Amino acid sequence: MNANLPPGTGWVAAQSGRRARRAQTIAFAALGASALAIVVPAVLFVGFVVVRGAPAINWEFLTTMPRDNMRAGGIMPVIIGSLYLVAVTMAMAAPVGVLAAVYLSEYARKGPLVRAIRIAILNLAGVPSIVYGLFGMGLFVMVIIPEVLRLTGRDGESGKSACLLAAAATMAVLVLPLVVATTEEALRQVPQGLRAASLALGATRWQTIWRIVLPNALPGILTGLMLAVGRAAGETAPILLTGAFFWMSHLPKPTEALLQPFMALPFHLFTISTQMPDAPERLRWGTAFVLIVLVVGANSAGIALRSWLRRRKKV
């Protein structure tokens, strides 16, 4: 105890300073550890798939049909099927989702109805994907596609109502909430001042949206679409019940593929991992590797596109 100091003061000051410093040290340690806890599994996970999967990748694996009941050969139809599925899904989900989001956040009057729609969208995003699969089977596979086949005079071909179109429609319903939510968020990021400036210059609401709001929200919208691409490429349950096939002997003609079943990477991975215990290990990891490359590729392309657009805007 230092007798020269008034009782308490100096000591208390030093004490509280020390305590604050210690709290800071602990907080930083916890924050750092959390950051590390995210990085380590990600690195391990990707590293694992790359180390196991990369050796399986060669030209033959990527470009030939499976052989010996999928115990050998390549996964070409599986890759094509996945790409096709993603393309058709996005062709349906992107325009509908973006336009719906524009309507909700730019046109619709704020009120209970819009709020209800927004809550419904959020809830849809939380529905388990197998439920979407069942829904797609009940609606698209059993009602809509058979009806389409009947109307086009093709109902003679039985058992084809589980097809790429049905699966893509189901997948589109699944990714729609994601597209709407991310697009709405991107639209919200556009400063109100820009809208006001445009309207005050005598622009109509549509001109303002088309010339000011959408171009400025584009980077965010694209990011959302790329997330949706990743989701559509990776989901298994929705296509399981609506059009993905275990095995196909040949690729259908591109013109007919929409109304034919298809093979897809996640479902293929599921079958060769669980239904065929004697399938060689490298096929599984090779398939997983291709799937990861596809999804990560889509996301990286999205990020690259976004930063390119942002840079171009600033200059």
Added chain:
Amino acid sequence: MAVASEQIDGRRATGPAPSCRCTKFDVRGLTVHYGHFQALKAVDIEVGSCEVTALIGPSGCGKSTFLRCLNRMNDVIDGVRVEGQVLMDGQDVYDRRVDVVDLRKRVGMVFQQPNPFPMSIFDNVAYGPRLHGTRRMPELEDIVERTLREAALWDEVKDKLRQSALALSGGQQQRLCIARVMAVQPEVILMDEPCSALDPNATFRIEELMLSLRENYTVVIVTHNMYQAARCSQKTGFFLLGELIEFGDTEQVFQAPADRRTEDYIRGRFG
């Protein structure tokens, strides 16, 4: 509309002399509610053309609300209710037959925060003309050069018209926004505290610009800065709690205010 554009051309041809001392806006009993909140209480005012009218008053007194009634920018806000008449050249702007887009072409607006679009300087100024159908490049180039000169910005930006407007300083951005409004050839320019986000030097440039604007445009400016109102305007209106307390020649309002509350505000006793 044809008559109106003739007026503009006639005015330009006769040069700076503000010969057209007539009423631009005749506002009668203008009352505005936001939901249950009454923002304006039966305001009567006559805004003359080819002069600068300043609106002063403490925050929340309704002066910005009033300004936004003149080009119907309040329409965008949910739950807003407007009663009374805003006659522009004798025509009620709240008449159902009035096209808002057309009105805003005639009544331009400059906002508190400079809000250039994230595009090039050229495209910012050309935005309005392009909206309204001017596509030919030589014509657009003429408009851009003329309005940037009018806005006293040309010399600073003539070598970088293709660069982003966001790279300009705040004061330059605000002058760009004024040029952008002028490019639509409005009859009236409304300014909502155009200098409150700017430094004194930039403010000085904008005030100079306002003085020159009155030769060709009717200008209504909302300002927090009483000195600015005194320096730049011919008419001043004082708002308090949604009411127009006093309106008259700027000199009279500042030197011999008729109302006690105006005097208190001008002497800095509140607000």
